[in-house]
Amino acid sequence: MAKVSIIVPIYNVEQYLVECMESIVHQTLKDIEIICVNDGSTDNSLKIVQDYAQKDNRIVIIDKQNEGYGKGMNDGLDKATGEYVGIVEPDDYVDLHMYEDLYKIAHENDLDVIKADFYRFVYKNGTLIATYNQLSKDGTGYNQIVNPKEHPQVFRYILNTWSGIYKREMLEKYHIRHNTTPGASFQDNGFWFQTFAWAERMYFVNRPYYMNRRDNPNSSVNSKSKVYCMNEEYQFIHEFLDRNPQLKEYFIYEYSLKRVRNYFWNYGRIAKEFRLEYLYQLSKEFKEAMNLKEMREEDFTKLEWQKITRIIENPKAAYKWMNTSARIRKTKNFIKRRIRNVKKILHI
Template structure:
């Protein structure tokens, strides 16, 4: 049995796949199983995977008809035999020691899961320069490096949501039947998996060291799809059904469920096309209004500014639309104008003109 099974759900990612697979193949933890699930790719992704499998017996290929992300991940989870499970998106990559380090922590503390900070990055297509943004799972800093029980600490759901920056004990996933939503054509089906791991895990840790490299410049990524408007709503309906199966779990997690839903829906507002935003605000306003009437919102679960925004959304959705959507649109417009101005000849000449008197001023100061 491998120490870690790493699942790569693959669909039309030939541009990035070599970088991803090579980073996994070169892990310092050698005892790994690399499960590539090809979800009916129509580009050269399958051929690239086969190239690696020919020379490395640790690669396991599953080639299936296109069925969506949730189904693809579940096929990989069913195929895995490792002690722990890792997930790598095929347009991302991982540093060499990631799985060795996380596996050591997981074993030493007998963890159901361990997760780490991560980087988000983009690359300049002209010169290849990388822009890195460090992402802290826990913005408070109080949960790092200590053992905690997520099933008794709903607050930990506030961590930045992802499923790929850590590893999960396979026995734990099997015991609680933790899988992804398989709704055809849906997206963001990792949200449900994330919730289940926190609801059922008893022993977990997070690490204040970044490993995973999460790409943000793949134009085919779900986060850049401006037309999938209600996919997150569908996913949160699925999460709600899971939580409500156990009244005790629902009672404990309903407030954080509403908070994470609010965060996710606001992310959706930033992602979708302008033509959909006003309608979307009206839809989620009604959804949260029902949640408030059903006792699913608690002011103490929100930061003050979040609660104010929630009340504005419920009571005055048009005002919320103008505040959130139009303000952000104006900011983006101003940013473009500033960037254009900074690159203009006028600005460059102005900098030269300002540079000379500043130099003279500094000379006088020295005297």
């Protein structure tokens, strides 16, 4: 049994795949299994991983018809044999010490989940620009064993599935898998939530190992026409909580907070012509959550709660108000930047 199975979900990423694979095959932890799931790529991606597999017997290739991210990830999880499981997106890459360092801590402390900080990066005019991201914004909660039932604030950390590893025994015991809605996006949300809800021994490392690309035009983050994928994913999570009331009593408010914040993020991501229609859907969902007493004002910022109540009362009026507020904030930020630039020039 390998110490870590690393799943790489692949679909038309020939431009980035070599950099990704190089960072995995040269990990300082040699006892790894690399599961490449080719989800019906029409470019050179399959050939690239086949060439790697000819030279490295740790690589397993699943070549399948295109069925979407969630199904491909689940096929990889079903194939995995490692003690722990990691995920690397094919347009990203990782520090060469990532899996050795994380596995050592996880194995020694019998962890269910271990996560680390990461970088987000883009290339501008050929120059790498990387931004450090702390999972815990206030810097607390690191380098200690945490039970989410006792510390539900971990659900407020940055959401991703790829900056850590998961004990496979836990994934199998609770059958933790991705949502498989065809053509959907953001299916990492459901997997992430399940791992946090079921884990009893978690650990967060305040060191970045993972490089997350933000300039791939084919990324779901940049697909402005996928309007309701986020909502479908949070319906999937809600159904999971309904099936597990012993978890729902602990985490329903954290679920609602994460859902609302991701809905607001999604509102800014989608094309402008869909935004009013989207607010009508949010109004419906927020009303239902209020009726079920699944949202508390105390969990949200003042501005967030103001948005929620306005959207519930009148989506069309909320749309106009949110557009006006956004323009005002944009103008204020522009003025602040100009003032900072002038101060730099004048050495003030």
